[in-house]
Amino acid sequence: MKRREALKAGGSLALIAAAISAGVLPQAAFASWNKNAFDAKSVNDVVKAMGGSAVEKSGDITITAPDIAENGAVVPVAVSSKLANVESISILVEKNPNALAAQFDIPAGTEANVGTRVKMGQSSNVHAVVKAGGKYYVATKEVKVTLGGCGG
Amino acid sequence: MQRREFLNLLAIAAASGAALNSRDLLAATKPGKFYELPRFGNVHFLHMTDCHAQLKPIYFREPNVNLGFGGALNKAPHLVGEHLLREFGVRRGSREAHAFTYLDFEAAAKVYGKVGGFAHLATLVKQMKASRPGALLLDGGDTWQGSATALWSNGQDMVDACLELGVDVMTAHWEFTLGAKRVQEIVDKDFKGKVDFVAQNVKTTDFEDLVFKPYTLREMNGVPIAIIGQAFPYTPIANPRYFTPEWSFGIREEDLQKQIDEVRSKGAQVVVLLSHNGMDVDLKLASRVRGLDAILGGHTHDGVPGAIPVKNAGGTTLVTNAGSNGKFLGVLDFDVKGGKISDFRYKLLPVFSNLLASDKSMEALIAKIRAPHEAKLGEVLARTDAMLYRRGNFNGSFDQLILDALMDVKQAEIAFSPGFRWGTSLLSGQGITREHVMDQTATTYSYTTVSEMSGEMIKTVLEDVADNLFNPDPYYQQGGDMVRVGGLQYAINPLGTQGKRIAEMRLGDKPIEASKTYKVAGWAPVSEAARDAKTEPVWDVVETWLKSKKRITARKLNQPRILNTQGNRGMA
Numbered sequence: 001m002k003r004r005e006a007l008k009a010g011g012s013l014a015l016i017a018a019a020i021s022a023g024v025l026p027q028a029a030f031a032s033w034n035k036n037a038f039d040a041k042s043v044n045d046v047v048k049a050m051g052g053s054a055v056e057k058s059g060d061i062t063i064t065a066p067d068i069a070e071n072g073a074v075v076p077v078a079v080s081s082k083l084a085n086v087e088s089i090s091i092l093v094e095k096n097p098n099a100l101a102a103q104f105d106i107p108a109g110t111e112a113n114v115g116t117r118v119k120m121g122q123s124s125n126v127h128a129v130v131k132a133g134g135k136y137y138v139a140t141k142e143v144k145v146t147l148g149g150c151g152g
Numbered sequence: 153m154q155r156r157e158f159l160n161l162l163a164i165a166a167a168s169g170a171a172l173n174s175r176d177l178l179a180a181t182k183p184g185k186f187y188e189l190p191r192f193g194n195v196h197f198l199h200m201t202d203c204h205a206q207l208k209p210i211y212f213r214e215p216n217v218n219l220g221f222g223g224a225l226n227k228a229p230h231l232v233g234e235h236l237l238r239e240f241g242v243r244r245g246s247r248e249a250h251a252f253t254y255l256d257f258e259a260a261a262k263v264y265g266k267v268g269g270f271a272h273l274a275t276l277v278k279q280m281k282a283s284r285p286g287a288l289l290l291d292g293g294d295t296w297q298g299s300a301t302a303l304w305s306n307g308q309d310m311v312d313a314c315l316e317l318g319v320d321v322m323t324a325h326w327e328f329t330l331g332a333k334r335v336q337e338i339v340d341k342d343f344k345g346k347v348d349f350v351a352q353n354v355k356t357t358d359f360e361d362l363v364f365k366p367y368t369l370r371e372m373n374g375v376p377i378a379i380i381g382q383a384f385p386y387t388p389i390a391n392p393r394y395f396t397p398e399w400s401f402g403i404r405e406e407d408l409q410k411q412i413d414e415v416r417s418k419g420a421q422v423v424v425l426l427s428h429n430g431m432d433v434d435l436k437l438a439s440r441v442r443g444l445d446a447i448l449g450g451h452t453h454d455g456v457p458g459a460i461p462v463k464n465a466g467g468t469t470l471v472t473n474a475g476s477n478g479k480f481l482g483v484l485d486f487d488v489k490g491g492k493i494s495d496f497r498y499k500l501l502p503v504f505s506n507l508l509a510s511d512k513s514m515e516a517l518i519a520k521i522r523a524p525h526e527a528k529l530g531e532v533l534a535r536t537d538a539m540l541y542r543r544g545n546f547n548g549s550f551d552q553l554i555l556d557a558l559m560d561v562k563q564a565e566i567a568f569s570p571g572f573r574w575g576t577s578l579l580s581g582q583g584i585t586r587e588h589v590m591d592q593t594a595t596t597y598s599y600t601t602v603s604e605m606s607g608e609m610i611k612t613v614l615e616d617v618a619d620n621l622f623n624p625d626p627y628y629q630q631g632g633d634m635v636r637v638g639g640l641q642y643a644i645n646p647l648g649t650q651g652k653r654i655a656e657m658r659l660g661d662k663p664i665e666a667s668k669t670y671k672v673a674g675w676a677p678v679s680e681a682a683r684d685a686k687t688e689p690v691w692d693v694v695e696t697w698l699k700s701k702k703r704i705t706a707r708k709l710n711q712p713r714i715l716n717t718q719g720n721r722g723m724a
Contacts, residue, residue: 064406066402067402067403067625067627067628068386068389068628068630069389070388070389070393070400070401070402071388071393076400123619123650142628144619144623144628146389146616146619146620146630147612147613147616147617148389148390148393148678149390149391149570149676149677149678
């Protein structure tokens with residue numbers, strides 16, 4: 001049996017639901033929700049809402065995302081960082097109506113490596129903003145969303 | 153050859169104005185040393201790719217427009233005609249010049265005859281395998297799609313032909329349009345223990361588990377070697393995603409580096425990538441990953457006579473592309489001494505059906521495959537006054553024929569036809585058979601669409617495809633040609649940025665209005681909704697039109713005004 005089938009058979013969804021209702025997932029995640037940041041329309045506004053002023057480009061941040069999205073509704077984006085003292089990682093899709101797609105708090109001592117899926121309506125730069133040692137750093141990758149067809 | 157035949161050829165050549173001299177004509181009929189390729193070294197790869205299910209010899213005209221910009225400007229594969237001949241030292245008028253370029257196509261095709269065909273390819277493969285003990289035959293994919301019999305047999309005819317041909321290792325692209333289940337059935341049953349189907353860049357969408365073996369390790373004449381597979385990275389985008397909903401593709405450069413490091417650590421002394429990336433993507437990839445000795449590439453159908461050396465942090469990687477339609481067989485020889493490659497030889501051999509005897513057992517297999525369909529395949533639907541072909545960045549006369557048929561039959565003012573690079577060519581005067589129509593249209597999703605599209609949407613479509621072709625970063629290109637357009641005129645600036653390349657859109661003498669709607673016919677839609685609509689397949693539309701015309705006059709090619717091509721050697 002494959003892993004996927006095993007999980008299906010094991011009722012993984014029920015387990016996750018149980019975990020949520022039992023309060024295993026951190027309530028803090030909801031408490032620290034930064035409404036202003038998620039409502040912001042541009043990359044600069046998001047960084048401002050997060051409390052930063054300047055953003056510095058960094059080669060120590062790696063974004064793993066497709067060059068061309070296979071499905072704009074679920075684009076896998078992962079970010080890892082080699083910067084010291086990472087406090088948070090945010091994923092921004094520049095051309096989305098609300099740029100900030102996800103924000104991860106990184107507790108001290110945790111490996112700075114996160115991944116999620118974001119929705120994209122059109123081709124856009126995807127930015128990873130990393131807060132480390134009180135400063136903000138950014139790396140950028142273009143992800144194309146195309147109509148499809150007409151290939152080869 | 154009889155003197156009479158030779159004189160006949162002379163007459164044909166003279167009448168058609170071919171730039172051929174009597175020496176070339178004489179050479180046209182004698183195999184001579186054409187296929188004498190002495191063995192070099194001790195590791196040998198035979199490479200075929202993108203045959204698009206053409207079991208029988210065919211004509212195939214290479215493009216006269218294959219533009220490259222930026223880093224690709226005036227370099228292979230973006231060289232056409234004389235420019236290509238000059239770059240690779242091929243003499244105009246020669247047999248090779250006919251194979252590699254569109255120059256004097258019709259006249260030369262009459263002299264040199266058809267190309268490809270599995271029975272002739274089989275003879276060449278056997279000859280090369282005999283002179284190169286241990287040689288492996290690698291198939292770069294786009295093998296199970298492109299003909300009527302492949303479509304009607306769900307790919308089985310090509311699977312059987314490849315087993316007969318002795319394919320050792322394979323990767324894929326259009327194969328996936330038979331559906332994930334069918335591909336796995338062939339890999340697990342027909343190919344089991346015979347053909348290694350490799351793809352390091354196909355993973356499950358949920359846990360990113362590998363779907364196929366990423367590579368195969370072999371030993372050839374005492375040398376450990378590895379062949380890593382790279383399927384077409386944009387399969388679920390360029391083709392309908394519903395065929396492989398649980399698989400994710402992509403270039404996956406980092407994963408590839410890991411696979412290379414892994415096979416090297418297992419002792420492989422020669423590592424090659426069997427790739428369906430397309431040549432521009434392969435050239436970039438070769439500059440970024442370490443440890444590949446060669447990338448044997450396909451997808452973009454570039455018949456490139458030489459291997460292009462690309463420098464990277466680990467050394468040099470050779471990049472090749474072996475054309476399409478069964479027209480070529482690549483032969484790559486490495487000399488490995490003391491665990492290291494000391495030298496190599498590469499030759500892309502054109503498969504001239506008249507020079508290679510037909511392999512009897514392959515011929516029998518093909519006859520058996522075709523027997524039940526022969527009458528249907530051979531029915532002449534109309535006759536063409538002019539040459540019909542497809543390849544070229546913007547349009548081809550067979551594409552124009554499809555566009556004209558769509559607009560006429562569907563009463564549409566505009567038509568779109570995908571920029572596919574497969575499809576055989578016809579000489580003037582030839583009968584257009586049902587088989588020929590299927591050669592241009594046989595996919596598992598060739599539904600015809602008729603829709604009301606706003607001017608704005610039409611522009612979006614053109615911009616989207618233009619970026620797939622002309623994005624300055626090859627990793628954002630999909631390797632097809634520009635969507636063919638009927639009715640609508642436009643201008644294109646390939647150097648423009650995304651969304652800003654298309655201008656001057658007009659229908660007749662009126663500019664296209666963004667908010668106005670237009671009736672647009674097309675085919676090969678990628679959405680599930682279009683599939684579920686179960687509309688008429690495009691080959692029926694074309695057949696209806698051909699039968700109503702009987703005689704097809706020369707098509708007037710609808711080409712855009714192309715800006716910034718001065719001095720570009722990808723255009724003739």
